[in-house]
Amino acid sequence: MKKAAITLDRAYVIGEVDPRIYGSFIEHLGRCVYGGIYEPGHPTADAMGFRRDVLELVRALQVPVTRYPGGNFVSGFRWEDSIGPKQSRPRRLDLAWFTTETNAVGLHEFAAWCKQADTQPMYAVNLGTRGPDAARNAVEYCNHPGGSYYSDLRRQNGMAEPLGIKLWCLGNEMDGPWQIGQKTAYEYGRVANEAAKVMKWVDPSIEVVACGSSSSEMKTFGDWELTMLEECYENVDYVSLHRYYGNRDGDTPSFLARAVDLDAFIKTVAAICDAVGGKKHAKKKLQLSFDEWNVWYHSNGQDQDVLKRGKWGEALPLLEDVYNLEDALLVGSMLITFLRNADRVKIACLAQLVNVIAPIMTRAGGGAWAQTIYWPFQQASAYGRGTALRAVVASPVYGCKDFDAVPCLDATATLAEDGAVTIFAVNRSLEEGLELTADLRDFPGLTRATHQALTHPDLNAVNTEENPHNLRPVSLEAGKPDGGKFTVALPKQSWNVIRLTR
Numbered sequence: 453m454k455k456a457a458i459t460l461d462r463a464y465v466i467g468e469v470d471p472r473i474y475g476s477f478i479e480h481l482g483r484c485v486y487g488g489i490y491e492p493g494h495p496t497a498d499a500m501g502f503r504r505d506v507l508e509l510v511r512a513l514q515v516p517v518t519r520y521p522g523g524n525f526v527s528g529f530r531w532e533d534s535i536g537p538k539q540s541r542p543r544r545l546d547l548a549w550f551t552t553e554t555n556a557v558g559l560h561e562f563a564a565w566c567k568q569a570d571t572q573p574m575y576a577v578n579l580g581t582r583g584p585d586a587a588r589n590a591v592e593y594c595n596h597p598g599g600s601y602y603s604d605l606r607r608q609n610g611m612a613e614p615l616g617i618k619l620w621c622l623g624n625e626m627d628g629p630w631q632i633g634q635k636t637a638y639e640y641g642r643v644a645n646e647a648a649k650v651m652k653w654v655d656p657s658i659e660v661v662a663c664g665s666s667s668s669e670m671k672t673f674g675d676w677e678l679t680m681l682e683e684c685y686e687n688v689d690y691v692s693l694h695r696y697y698g699n700r701d702g703d704t705p706s707f708l709a710r711a712v713d714l715d716a717f718i719k720t721v722a723a724i725c726d727a728v729g730g731k732k733h734a735k736k737k738l739q740l741s742f743d744e745w746n747v748w749y750h751s752n753g754q755d756q757d758v759l760k761r762g763k764w765g766e767a768l769p770l771l772e773d774v775y776n777l778e779d780a781l782l783v784g785s786m787l788i789t790f791l792r793n794a795d796r797v798k799i800a801c802l803a804q805l806v807n808v809i810a811p812i813m814t815r816a817g818g819g820a821w822a823q824t825i826y827w828p829f830q831q832a833s834a835y836g837r838g839t840a841l842r843a844v845v846a847s848p849v850y851g852c853k854d855f856d857a858v859p860c861l862d863a864t865a866t867l868a869e870d871g872a873v874t875i876f877a878v879n880r881s882l883e884e885g886l887e888l889t890a891d892l893r894d895f896p897g898l899t900r901a902t903h904q905a906l907t908h909p910d911l912n913a914v915n916t917e918e919n920p921h922n923l924r925p926v927s928l929e930a931g932k933p934d935g936g937k938f939t940v941a942l943p944k945q946s947w948n949v950i951r952l953t954r
């Protein structure tokens with residue numbers, strides 16, 4: 453067994469973990485809303501049609517914010533279609549996903565679902581086909597107490613108290629040619645600035661997220677951030693980052709190392725924000741909202757097939773990736789990367805929540821189950837709060853096609869308010885276990901340890917409705933910290949959570 457080491461000290465701190473890095477995302481796409489969170493007639497459905505079995509799985513993820521209603525969908529969306537009596541709401545052709553949107557679930561229903569799921573909405577406005585006017589009206593509808601056209605309309609629609617939505621996205625992926633109303637960086641920067649300005653005039657307490665590049669692979673990446681921030685820096689609070697990875701060529705060692713690329717992406721965007729801020733002599737520092745991230749590739753071809761069979765259907769099975777062990781390991785590494793960048797990444801949304809590239813799957817009229825990626829997310833969300841520690845890691849390395857000298861051990865740690873230290877670790881090695889020694893020099897009071905690991909002999913193993921617990925974290929033998937040292941064995945190809953408590 454190879455050896456690795458991690459050194460933790462109270463003085464080595466990255467920053468406070470913003471709980472919103474455990475955010476999620478619900479888009480009107482495929483079976484995420486219809487047939488996902490909402491299925492009237494399902495045996496577990498409540499009076500509003502929300503599936504209770506799904507809610508239970510969502511609550512266990514402890515998701516502080518949920519981005520909604522898109523995604524690409526938002527760039528053609530009229531928010532006014534989604535309010536008022538259901539029977540009067542229009543059916544619309546959604547050009548983002550070539551499906552029909554019934555608007556049966558709208559703003560009020562989503563707000564009610566959020567309450568039940570114990571999450572806060574992060575609401576996206578349409579800057580594709582619409583602009584500042586519709587955006588400021590949405591803020592008035594949601595957040596103004598009353599005595600104006602839109603706030604009174606909300607009251608008429610049965611909601612006396614404002615929804616109080618604090619976090620708003622200024623459009624979605626506006627650099628992408630697939631976007632309805634794609635813009636140049638300058639065009640977007642201008643419209644984002646004007647939208648942010650008037651939205652904040654309506655409610656100065658809100659925070660807004662400007663669209664960064666839709667991926668670091670876009671040709672315009674970097675230039676897009678620089679140009680659009682020149683126009684809107686003063687009025688925005690966050691820049692968005694989106695990134696999906698896939699193992700299309702079956703190169704698992706490279707796939708498991710993708711967090712190296714993720715880390716570089718985050719640092720580049722932070723540097724660009726600071727460069728623009730510096731140029732503008734700004735006092736304000738922009739923070740990052742990684743509001744779409746995940747593994748996404750299993751379903752790529754299938755989506756085209758579904759759409760070829762017929763466009764304009766309702767709730768078509770789109771983007772239904774079935775996740776395996778190696779996907780869960782990369783998701784674990786991505787979470788570790790967010791923790792390592794806790795000083796800049798303040799929001800992150802796993803895309804998405806149910807059925808669509810999601811940790812939770814459902815069958816119409818049937819069960820709801822946790823996919824493999826559910827578990828690293830659930831455990832990081834449960835234990836990765838408090839202070840992000842700057843872990844000093846020494847690990848053997850491996851080479852692969854896309855990266856040199858990748859550490860076998862990807863690890864970081866957090867310090868909770870109650871003094872517990874949690875180490876999150878992925879052993880990327882496909883060949884052997886790792887003996888990890890933790891130097892807990894500054895935590896002498898920690899005398900108890902638990903170790904949970906997610907692993908499987910088969911990297912392609914998945915969970916299904918029939919076998920929902922095929923992969924889930926299991927407790928492994930953990931020794932005791934002794935004189936500030938602790939040693940634990942990490943199985944090959946595994947995600948690990950080691951909790952050290954008094």
Ligand code: AHR
Pocket residue numbers: 479522523524525624625666744803804
């Ligand atoms: O999450 C799926 C899609 O991916 C979103 O709608 C879009 O923003 C991104 O391209």
